[in-house]
Amino acid sequence: MTVLDQCQDAVAASAVIKQLTTEKKNAVLRDMVEAIETHLDSIIAANAEDVAAAREAGTSATLVDRLTLTERRAAGLTAAIRTIIDLPDPGGRVVEGWTRPNGLRIERVLEPLGVIAVIYEARPNVTAEVAALCLKSGNCAILRGSSTAMRTNRAIMAALDAALARHPGVPAAAVQLVDDPSREAALELMRAKGFVDLLVPRGGPELIASVERNATVPTVIDGAGNCHLYIDATARPEMATEVVVNAKTSRPSVCNAIETLLVHQDLVTDWLPQALDELAAAGVEIRGCAQVRDAWPKAVEATVDDWATEYLDLVLAVRVVSDVDEAIAHIREWGTGNAEGIVVQDIAVANRFAREVDSGSVFVNASPRYSDGGEFGYGVEIGVSTQKLHARGPMGLASLMTAKNVVWGSGQTRTVA
Structure with missing residues (x-):
């Protein structure tokens, strides 16, 4: 037939x-x-x-x-x-x-x-x-x-x-x-x-x-699932670490795992090195911009290709941004419309991110790994549009x-x- x-x-x-x-x-x-x-x-x-x-x-x-x-x-x-x-x-x-x-x-x-x-x-x-x-x-x-x-x-x-x-x-x-x-x-x-x-x-x-x-x-x-997580300056540190580790390591081979971490510049000294230590301990290779490498010298230099790559593996591109505007601009340029997330306590920043990010799913203070038909109450999904x-x-x-x-x-x- x-x-x-x-x-x-x-x-x-x-x-x-x-x-x-x-x-x-x-x-x-x-x-x-x-x-x-x-x-x-x-x-x-x-x-x-x-x-x-x-x-x-x-x-x-x-x-x-x-x-x-x-x-x-x-x-x-x-x-x-x-x-x-x-x-x-x-x-x-x-x-x-x-x-x-x-x-x-x-x-x-x-x-x-x-x-x-x-x-x-x-x-x-x-x-x-x-x-x-x-x-x-x-x-x-x-x-x-x-x-x-x-x-x-x-x-x-x-x-x-x-x-x-x-x-x-x-x-x-x-x-x-x-x-x-x-x-x-x-x-x-x-x-x-x-x-x-x-x-x-x-x-x-x-x-x-x-x-x-x-x-x-x-x-x-x-x-493709070139997904991002933005950690705002107002994020609770423990929550931010838990969410980013889960979003990258719980199952890196699927399309709702994050591929790029965007970090507010105010967090580079106190929060970022500890978070990258935890990611590295879980086997994640870090590819970072110059500010990331200054704060955490074990990072590999990130190239433009890294911002565009869906690794589907234990590899994470990390970039420092000045504010939510720069984070949104990065996602607008490199995102694929699958799932994007933010960890934040400032409700005005959260609302801006949710409103302006152009994606099928936006997560506020939750792992983008929840981008799934079963988790949304649909039973299962035929796909992620x-x-x-x-x-x-x-x-x-x-x-x-x-x-x-x-x-x-x-x-x-x-x-x-």
């Missing part, structure tokens, strides 16, 4: 999926949980083969980390689906309504987009999470993973197929895995205009560039919906002036 065949099947299935009741969708999701638990040994075994092959091929530690299903992450597959079951069904919800002077009642009603395609690298958890998000929102899912995670994705898909098979009224094409990891298959999915209603790429710069260059279907870009149309930031169920205008009348006719 070609990718286009799968897209056509998904379009046909979407007419059925959008009509399913909340109770029916939740029943399928509960069976997906049970099926994944039943297949868990085979999923973990398949993942072990993928991880071993990736290491043998010299795959980067970052991608290996994203590929690996630890015991905790494997348990997270079912935990994520259970969370989605408990979320309200967005389908059919009237988000606003008003009555015109002529008596017409206008309602904006949420309905599914239709067919959602995701192209992703490593991250086998995406297979289960996107399937569940799409089903709960009344959409069909077409999943194209990378060759790196193909064994794991197939094992997870086998579990999802088993769950769908328990419900004869639910088309098997509701969730499909593209079993071809070739570039040609990805291009075919990118160009399935008229079949795919939304494409979300989740991967590195090469994948994103390919989608931007080749896609003819609507896309939302899950882009770094653009502004039609979604921004972590994308949950609501981002997989569109709104249509339903107009209620009592026989009104329009008079043409």
Whole structure:
């Protein structure tokens, strides 16, 4: 079966999926949980083969980390689906309504987009999470993973197929895995205009560039995470240290880990050296501007490239700034719109930062590592949008919906002036 065949099947299935009741969708999701638990040994075994092959091929530690299903992450597959079951069904919800002077009642009603395609690298958890998000929102899912995670994705898909098979009224094409990891298959999915209603790429710069260059279907870009944390002069020192260490070291391989630390000049003597000592003790390599190196001589000299780099590793660029204006200007020049943070006690500075920083998520006195659909209460996310149309930031169920205008009348006719 070609990718286009799968897209056509998904379009046909979407007419059925959008009509399913909340109770029916939740029943399928509960069976997906049970099926994944039943297949868990085979999923973990398949993942072990993928991880071993990736290491043998010299795959980067970052991608290996994203590929690996630890015991905790494997348990997270079912935990994520259970969370989605408990979320309200967005389908059919009237988000606003008003009555015109002529008596017409206008309602904006949420309905599914239709067919959602995701192209992703490593991250086998995406297979289960996107399937569940799409089903709960009344959409069909077409999943194209990378060759790196193909064994794991197939094992997870086998579990999802088993769950769908328990419900004869639910088309098997509701969730499909593209079993071809070739570039040609990805291009075919990118160009399935008229079949795919939304494409979300989740991967590195090469994948994103390919989608931007080749896609003819609507896309939302899950882009780079060149995230920043600004420590203001009014920050509480202990809080600032805790937040920056967490934001860099808790899981450096993900897109919501910070890559640049911006520090107010008043903190260079008293706070900065101690904070950098703690980061270095956690294995972080510091690349700093001249003022940073004067205060902490072990830092490597930072170059312009460091301000632009998403390291996804235990490397941190550090720059001293004169005030919040310079911090905002730096973020405006180098940020990617993913997640930015500030540690501050001056509410006026906090409000300025939150208002003026152009990003999908802004954190005040909290780690940007919270930029995550699960942490936001969305259950899980299909991706983190770094653009502004039609979604921004972590994308949950609501981002997989569109709104249509339903107009209620009592026989009104329009008079043409």
